[in-house]
Amino acid sequence: MLPVISVNNLSAAYRKNQVLQDVDFQVEPGTLTSIVGPNGAGKSTLIKVMLNLHPRLSGDVSFMEMPYNKAKKHIGYVPQRGSVDWDFPTNALDVVLMGLYGNVGWFKWPQKKHRELAMQALSEMGMADYSNRQISQLSGGQQQRVFLARALVQDADIYFLDEPLAGVDAATERVIMDTLQQLKSRGRTVMVVHHDLQTVEDYFDHVLLLNRTVIAHGATDKVFTNDHLYATYGGTLRWMGERVR
Amino acid sequence: MIGFLSYNAQWVLLSTLLLGMASGLIGTLSYWKRQSLMSDTLSHAALPGVIFGFLVAGSKNMPLMLIGAAISALLGAWLISWITSSTRVKEDAAMGIILSVFFGLGIMLLTYVNRMPGGGQSGLDNFIFGQAASMVSNDVKWLCVLAAVVICIVGLLYKEWKLFLFDSAFAQGLGLSIRWMNAIYTAVLVLVIVIGIQAVGVILMAALLIIPAVSARYWTQSFRLVLILSAAIGGLSGMLGTFVSTLGSGWPTGPFIVIAASSIFIVSLTFGTSKGLLVVYIQRQHQRKQVIIAAQQRRVERGQ
Numbered sequence: 001m002l003p004v005i006s007v008n009n010l011s012a013a014y015r016k017n018q019v020l021q022d023v024d025f026q027v028e029p030g031t032l033t034s035i036v037g038p039n040g041a042g043k044s045t046l047i048k049v050m051l052n053l054h055p056r057l058s059g060d061v062s063f064m065e066m067p068y069n070k071a072k073k074h075i076g077y078v079p080q081r082g083s084v085d086w087d088f089p090t091n092a093l094d095v096v097l098m099g100l101y102g103n104v105g106w107f108k109w110p111q112k113k114h115r116e117l118a119m120q121a122l123s124e125m126g127m128a129d130y131s132n133r134q135i136s137q138l139s140g141g142q143q144q145r146v147f148l149a150r151a152l153v154q155d156a157d158i159y160f161l162d163e164p165l166a167g168v169d170a171a172t173e174r175v176i177m178d179t180l181q182q183l184k185s186r187g188r189t190v191m192v193v194h195h196d197l198q199t200v201e202d203y204f205d206h207v208l209l210l211n212r213t214v215i216a217h218g219a220t221d222k223v224f225t226n227d228h229l230y231a232t233y234g235g236t237l238r239w240m241g242e243r244v245r
Numbered sequence: 246m247i248g249f250l251s252y253n254a255q256w257v258l259l260s261t262l263l264l265g266m267a268s269g270l271i272g273t274l275s276y277w278k279r280q281s282l283m284s285d286t287l288s289h290a291a292l293p294g295v296i297f298g299f300l301v302a303g304s305k306n307m308p309l310m311l312i313g314a315a316i317s318a319l320l321g322a323w324l325i326s327w328i329t330s331s332t333r334v335k336e337d338a339a340m341g342i343i344l345s346v347f348f349g350l351g352i353m354l355l356t357y358v359n360r361m362p363g364g365g366q367s368g369l370d371n372f373i374f375g376q377a378a379s380m381v382s383n384d385v386k387w388l389c390v391l392a393a394v395v396i397c398i399v400g401l402l403y404k405e406w407k408l409f410l411f412d413s414a415f416a417q418g419l420g421l422s423i424r425w426m427n428a429i430y431t432a433v434l435v436l437v438i439v440i441g442i443q444a445v446g447v448i449l450m451a452a453l454l455i456i457p458a459v460s461a462r463y464w465t466q467s468f469r470l471v472l473i474l475s476a477a478i479g480g481l482s483g484m485l486g487t488f489v490s491t492l493g494s495g496w497p498t499g500p501f502i503v504i505a506a507s508s509i510f511i512v513s514l515t516f517g518t519s520k521g522l523l524v525v526y527i528q529r530q531h532q533r534k535q536v537i538i539a540a541q542q543r544r545v546e547r548g549q
Contacts, residue, residue: 053414077418084412088277089468098408102419107401134466150415 002065004029004158004189005050010059012042012049018212019045023059025208025217027191032184034194034203034220037210038233043193044080046210047160051077063158073102076156078147080163086136092146093131096121099150121149126175141172148176159183159190166195177203200224250491256382256389257444258487261502263392264441265453265483269475270399271437272458274430277410281458282337283325285451286344288438290321292351292447295372296358305367307384311439318435321347348447375446375499377487388440395433395440399472402429407468444487449499453479456506463517478513482506 003026010023019042027033035043048054050061052068063071076099096118097110104110122131125145130138138146144164151159161180165173180190184205191208194200200207200220207224209215209232216228250258275281291314298313299305321343328339355369371379380388399406408416409426417423434454441450461475486502515522 048414051418053417072418072420075418077415079412079414083414085277085279088411089462089466089471090407090411091466094407094468095411098412098415098419101404101408101421104404106405106421109404136466 001028003027004064005191006062006065007050008060010046010049010061011057012045012054013057014045018057020049021213023210023214025214027189027206029189030184030187031189031206032180032204033189033191033206033208034200035191035208035210036194036197036200036232037215041211041232043210044162047077047162047191047193051075051160071158074157076151076154076159078151078159078161078164081140081144081147081166083162086138086143088135091132091134092122092127092138092142093118095135095146096149096153099153102154117153118149121152122146124152125149125179139169141168144168145172145175148179152179157188159188161190161192163193163195197229253382253385254378254491256385257377257380257491258484260380260385260388260392260440261377261444261483261487261498262480263389263396264437264444265457265479265481265502266476267392267395267399267437267479268441268450268453268483269457269461269477269479270396270472271434272454272456272479273461273472273475274399274406274410275434275454276458276462278430281451281455282340283322284434284438284454286325286340287318287321287435288442288447288450288454289344289351290347291315291318291435291438291442292372293317293347293354294320295442295447296351296354296369299358299367299369300354305369307443308387314439314442315435317347318438319431322431322435351447371446371497372442373446373448374497375442375444375449375502377444377498378491380443384443388443391436391440395436396476398429398433403469403472444483444498445502446497446499449503452503452506453483456503456510457482460506460510460513460517463513463519463521466519478506478509482509 005027007023007025010020011018012020023046035046037043045054049056050068061068063075068075093115097114099121100110100114100117104114119128119131122128125148127142127145127149130142135143135146148161148164151161164176168176180192183190192204194204201224204220206218207220208217209223209228211232215232216223272281272284275284294313294315294317295310296313297317298310301313302309325336325339325343328334328342329336334342358367358369368376368379405421405426408419408421409423413423416426437454438450441453445453457475457479458471460478461471464474465471482502482505485505487498489505490496490498490501513521518524
């Protein structure tokens with residue numbers, strides 16, 4: 001099968017520190033991949049560089065054999081929750097509507113049908129009752145669901161999520177993972193920056209182990225091994241305790 | 246109230262109303278861009294351009310002076326972004342540097358002009374604290390048009406501003422050019438400053454940009470209403486301040502506008518329905534009472 005995401009020799013830096021070096025991988029369509037690695041491994045940066053949100057030093061990225069600018073419409077992005085100011089004066093429904101601004105057309109106002117689509121996405125995330133709620137009054141998990149609903153209305157083919165499970169309650173974690181599984185079963189490709197090594201095997205069929213460069217990438221049952229984890233985390237893996245059998 | 250004013254004064258009043266509305270809108274954008282202080286820096290940075298325009302024209306040629314103001318404010322904006330991106334100096338320090346250097350340069354040029362023969366009567370001092378009464382109706386009509394343009398730009402791009410200010414990374418993914426939005430933002434900000442410095446003055450212009458936006462926040466949680474309310478507060482302060490300043494001869498307009506705006510701010514801060522001090526106090530008292538009642542009930546239940 002042709003890869004839906006193709007990353008070739010990607011390198012990127014913050015000021016003088018090179019964060020990513022010769023990152024190279026292909027992702028097949030209809031997969032649910034977790035990007036796993038220690039702090040500072042460049043997980044978020046990788047997504048940002050792929051989506052042209054951070055400059056690259058070298059390399060190229062293509063989505064469905066198109067460069068990012070042409071594939072934009074097919075890509076949904078859920079940034080880290082902390083990347084926006086939740087004090088901003090707006091409500092949950094309005095944030096979800098933002099996902100449809102591309103369809104609404106620039107300079108035009110959202111119509112009733114857009115509102116209905118946004119409402120539907122909120123319902124899917126179990127947030128229908130909160131549509132008029134001020135976003136600052138939502139809990140962390142609820143905010144994350146609103147973010148995911150905003151990505152869902154985009155109806156993209158490829159989704160990138162940056163730590164969607166960080167600091168959310170158990171119920172939200174379940175809703176989010178169910179949603180991602182559904183996306184996968186509808187043939188969408190999903191990549192998720194993930195922190196919790198304990199749940200990788202349960203949640204994701206593919207894993208990309210990253211520490212500045214790709215340590216290993218492939219089906220979870222083949223790649224998520226102690227050797228690879230040790231190569232990714234080095235000495236910092238001590239806390240893994242039980243997992244390291 | 247307006248009927249007894251001269252033809253010129255009526256135009257001036259209209260222009261400060263539109264100016265206040267435009268600053269209320271742009272101020273809201275600045276506030277949510279976390280760049281309220283940028284407006285202060287850029288209005289100070291406009292001063293040397295004004296005086297330079299006067300020197301080039303050799304007389305009080307308003308269009309040339311305002312173009313000078315725009316150029317020096319934009320130069321200030323560009324220098325801040327250059328300093329921030331290519332040196333270790335952080336943005337707040339860069340703004341401090343640009344504000345003081347440009348303002349100092351402006352005062353220096355102003356002193357020089359005032360010592361020239363006839364320079365003392367140039368009326369350039371008015372640009373520091375603002376003197377709406379000194380504006381002539383021909384210039385004022387142009388300022389009204391420019392303010393209306395600014396108001397339209399914010400209104401037409403309402404949805405885009407909202408997306409850009411809330412989540413610019415996501416906006417970029419939807420195909421909104423962040424570079425363009427930043428350029429438009431800087432352009433309208435400088436435009437408002439240029440429109441305002443004659444009436445409000447370079448020192449106090451920032452107040453008209455910051456105070457209405459902050460006051461509006463105490464009344465609503467909807468971005469659209471914040472914009473509308475901020476425009477209304479700005480317009481009202483502009484008109485009120487101008488009106489009062491015309492009652493005495495030679496009273497500067499800027500300080501009166503700022504006093505009008507800050508009075509509205511104090512009212513908003515105290516009585517605002519959204520996190521105003523009084524509302525918060527009442528809510529707290531209510532909660533405290535609930536807690537005490539609940540505790541009493543528990544005690545009674547245990548006692549029985």
